[in-house]
Amino acid sequence: MTDSTVREQILAAADELYYRKGYAAVGMDELRTAAGVSLRRLYALFPSKTDIVAAVLARKHAEWEAGLTGAVADAGADPRARLLAVYGYLEDWFCTDDFRGCAFINAFGELGGTNPEVAGIVRDHKASFQAYMAGLVVDAGAPASLAAQLSILAEGAQSTAAIAADPQVAVQARNAAEVLIDAAVAA
Structure with missing residues (x-):
């Protein structure tokens, strides 16, 4: 082999x-x-084990980006629909049989305090997601501050869905995102 x-x-x-x-x-x-x-x-x-964890997280990052960008692309050209597609992607993920939360949040919770390399990988992944959301927000013509708000909703939904074992959290996050998007675009 x-x-x-x-x-x-x-x-x-x-x-x-x-x-x-x-x-x-x-x-x-x-x-x-x-x-x-x-x-x-x-x-x-x-x-080392850190080498394996880093490689697994790199693999997870690639899977996350491919799935997320695919879901957003499938939403079409409407900027609002593209933003909301993020929460549809989360809902689909939360409904999988093996959903146990965000692998990056899990890694940070377990290893972030004692392993600076893992903490850095997790921070880079989360920063990448926020940058992606910022691009979607700009495309929607909304203020930049909306990106952080929508990212926090998505991150909170991941943790809450894992703890509560309730995929409906994504629907609730999407509903909150709609309110934020509509308020930001109207302002």
Whole structure:
């Protein structure tokens, strides 16, 4: 097997285990077993657990961006519909059987206080989302301050939906977003 194939096996196993059980709870032996590779091969590709966590989060970031931008693109050209598509994307995600919240928020909660590299990755991901929202807000002709408000709604919805196990949180966040968007555009 090529290194890229083995690397993908490891990342797929780590992604599933970390999301289901938590980053701190999964040891290298458990990951090795789940990935079906030797510990030696695991460490050859990922010298530390932080390296694996960083690679898993990079993978999650790419998945998030692809899903989000796809949902927004599917909303068409209307700027208001594009902003609201963010919350439709969240609702679809919250309705999946394995939804356990935002992997980045989870990583920050578990590791952010003791691992500056992980904290930086999480901050970069969240800043990227806010920048994306800012672009959508500009396209809608709304004040820049709306981007932070809509981002906070989306972030809060992710945490609340995970804790409450209630996908309707996305609908509530969308309803609040509609009020904010309409008020900002009217102002």
